[in-house]
Amino acid sequence: MKKISKIISHYNTKAFSFVAFVIVAGGILGNHLHLAPQEEIIDISDMQPDRVVVANIFTVGYDLNELALQPGEVVDLVLANSAGTNHSFILSNPFNSLYQYKNNFGEIVLRILASEDGIDNLICTIPGHEGLHTNLIIAN
Numbered sequence: 001m002k003k004i005s006k007i008i009s010h011y012n013t014k015a016f017s018f019v020a021f022v023i024v025a026g027g028i029l030g031n032h033l034h035l036a037p038q039e040e041i042i043d044i045s046d047m048q049p050d051r052v053v054v055a056n057i058f059t060v061g062y063d064l065n066e067l068a069l070q071p072g073e074v075v076d077l078v079l080a081n082s083a084g085t086n087h088s089f090i091l092s093n094p095f096n097s098l099y100q101y102k103n104n105f106g107e108i109v110l111r112i113l114a115s116e117d118g119i120d121n122l123i124c125t126i127p128g129h130e131g132l133h134t135n136l137i138i139a140n
């Protein structure tokens with residue numbers, strides 16, 4: 001009987017440690033998952049773009065439905081004719097990075113670091129700007 005209770009308490013300790021680990025790890029992971037997608041994991045504001053792409057912006061959207069990127073590539077997407085308008089872009093995948101700034105002409109430039117393979121969505125969060133949506137195809 002003593003032996004059995006020893007075994008049970010041994011396994012309970014293991015089970016307890018495992019549960020404690022799951023709670024702690026889940027807490028850490030959970031906090032990371034709660035980060036808003038636009039929050040940058042890597043600061044890309046000082047990075048030099050590998051490529052510059054120009055999209056022509058108009059009232060309800062722009063002429064860029066798809067953009068292919070290499071994993072690890074940094075692209076500056078210039079929104080031509082965007083001077084004087086406000087936009088607030090985000091990426092759906094929090095593992096890719098986005099930095100929005102204005103160039104010398106007051107046009108919005110979206111610097112994108114494509115870190116993770118797959119399809120990501122670049123969207124403007126301002127109501128009525130749903131047309132400003134690009135599928136990023138990140139692959140070699």
Ligand SMILES: [Cu+2]
Nearest residue numbers: 087124126129
């Ligand atoms: Cu917008």
